[in-house]
Amino acid sequence: MIIIELNKRQELIIQIVKERGPITGEAIADQLNLTRATLRPDLAILTMAGYLEARPRVGYFYTGKTGGQLLSEAVRKLMVQDYQSLPVVVDKNVSVYDAICTMFLEDVGTLFIVDHDSLLTGVVSRKDLLRASLGKQELTAVPVNIIMTRMPNITVCQREDSLYEVAKKLIEKQIDAMPVVKYTNRGAEVTGRITKTNITRAFVDLVNNEVL
Amino acid sequence: MIIIELNKRQELIIQIVKERGPITGEAIADQLNLTRATLRPDLAILTMAGYLEARPRVGYFYTGKTGGQLLSEAVRKLMVQDYQSLPVVVDKNVSVYDAICTMFLEDVGTLFIVDHDSLLTGVVSRKDLLRASLGKQELTAVPVNIIMTRMPNITVCQREDSLYEVAKKLIEKQIDAMPVVKYTNRGAEVTGRITKTNITRAFVDLVNNEVL
Numbered sequence: 001m002i003i004i005e006l007n008k009r010q011e012l013i014i015q016i017v018k019e020r021g022p023i024t025g026e027a028i029a030d031q032l033n034l035t036r037a038t039l040r041p042d043l044a045i046l047t048m049a050g051y052l053e054a055r056p057r058v059g060y061f062y063t064g065k066t067g068g069q070l071l072s073e074a075v076r077k078l079m080v081q082d083y084q085s086l087p088v089v090v091d092k093n094v095s096v097y098d099a100i101c102t103m104f105l106e107d108v109g110t111l112f113i114v115d116h117d118s119l120l121t122g123v124v125s126r127k128d129l130l131r132a133s134l135g136k137q138e139l140t141a142v143p144v145n146i147i148m149t150r151m152p153n154i155t156v157c158q159r160e161d162s163l164y165e166v167a168k169k170l171i172e173k174q175i176d177a178m179p180v181v182k183y184t185n186r187g188a189e190v191t192g193r194i195t196k197t198n199i200t201r202a203f204v205d206l207v208n209n210e211v212l
Numbered sequence: 213m214i215i216i217e218l219n220k221r222q223e224l225i226i227q228i229v230k231e232r233g234p235i236t237g238e239a240i241a242d243q244l245n246l247t248r249a250t251l252r253p254d255l256a257i258l259t260m261a262g263y264l265e266a267r268p269r270v271g272y273f274y275t276g277k278t279g280g281q282l283l284s285e286a287v288r289k290l291m292v293q294d295y296q297s298l299p300v301v302v303d304k305n306v307s308v309y310d311a312i313c314t315m316f317l318e319d320v321g322t323l324f325i326v327d328h329d330s331l332l333t334g335v336v337s338r339k340d341l342l343r344a345s346l347g348k349q350e351l352t353a354v355p356v357n358i359i360m361t362r363m364p365n366i367t368v369c370q371r372e373d374s375l376y377e378v379a380k381k382l383i384e385k386q387i388d389a390m391p392v393v394k395y396t397n398r399g400a401e402v403t404g405r406i407t408k409t410n411i412t413r414a415f416v417d418l419v420n421n422e423v424l
Binding site for chain 2: 044107
């Protein structure tokens with residue numbers, strides 16, 4: 001994969017083709033007071049990059065694609081399975097107090113709640129637990145399933161999903177984490193956890209060249 | 213900015229220059245049974261992309277740079293000021309209870325604590341408040357400065373910092389948010405807030421082509 005900053009001349013060529021395309025290489029060269037030969041590498045680069053399309057006997061077209069689109073495609077290929085963490089699950093019958101302890105012990109911001117078949121039934125966040133802890137109830141007496149967000153109001157993803165789609169949902173739904181599930185005939189089994197921390201790590205990896 | 217998938221021939225050229233460089237364009241062409249003219253666009257692209265360097269009378273060198281390095285540089289240019297949110301601050305003398313209320317009201321995961329001069333003196337996270345809420349103390353009686361993380365143990369950033377450096381620190385320090393500060397002769401004024409949500413948004417923007 002190659003990344004190149006466009007030079008002034010290439011920007012100018014794109015501008016010309018955008019305004020006057022389809023246009024021949026000769027006509028572009030004329031307009032820039034350059035020879036066709038001088039322009040050849042620039043035109044080759046712009047065509048390879050997908051900015052321009054060349055049709056024999058007609059000339060160059062502007063494709064409407066921008067430079068970011070291929071970066072876009074590369075980032076889009078990052079998958080949940082390459083960035084997910086281990087899920088932390090608790091049984092739906094444990095108390096809110098025990099759920100809070102598990103959260104501190106495991107140092108996570110979100111717990112996934114499962115039923116006796118180990119199937120996903122709910123999610124609790126630090127925010128849910130903080131809200132509960134302000135209430136008048138005895139935390140050791142209230143089961144976590146009373147305060148959890150329940151299926152089907154839980155946003156889930158699968159390991160083959162793109163990290164980008166998950167990141168977008170985390171933003172849209174204003175949540176910090178999402179369970180990674182595997183559907184079986186029994187229901188949704190929790191197999192992983194994707195959080196904004198995982199996305200932040202992927203962002204850092206982009207710079208560290210561990211991604212592309 | 214251009215992004216191009218390398219074609220087979222370009223990969224081959226890099227391989228040849230890696231092994232035999234410095235090498236002239238003619239010698240590369242010979243080895244591939246092609247003319248110098250055929251190779252010209254490929255060599256131009258590889259040179260522009262920073263893979264190869266051409267020195268007159270000597271030939272082409274392999275620079276050792278990889279495709280990801282320029283993407284790297286692009287991501288590195290994203291700045292805090294383009295992604296920061298508004299900070300939510302509370303006075304260091306407010307009660308833990310009031311701090312929790314502010315957190316819910318403003319719907320943030322981290323509060324910045326300021327002194328009577330509006331200078332940064334501490335940070336409290338949802339986790340700190342949850343821990344405090346489990347204690348035996350009356351939350352309305354305990355000032356937030358008792359439980360806050362204090363200067364100089366707070367990691368801060370400035371608006372001109374790169375978003376990448378901030379993302380890296382959020383991961384390393386295992387924190388969710390960082391105050392953006394401006395240093396004056398009085399101390400550190402809080403001017404913004406960077407969270408993993410902001411980084412996740414930047415990640416999404418990379419795909420949406422709103423960045424490069």
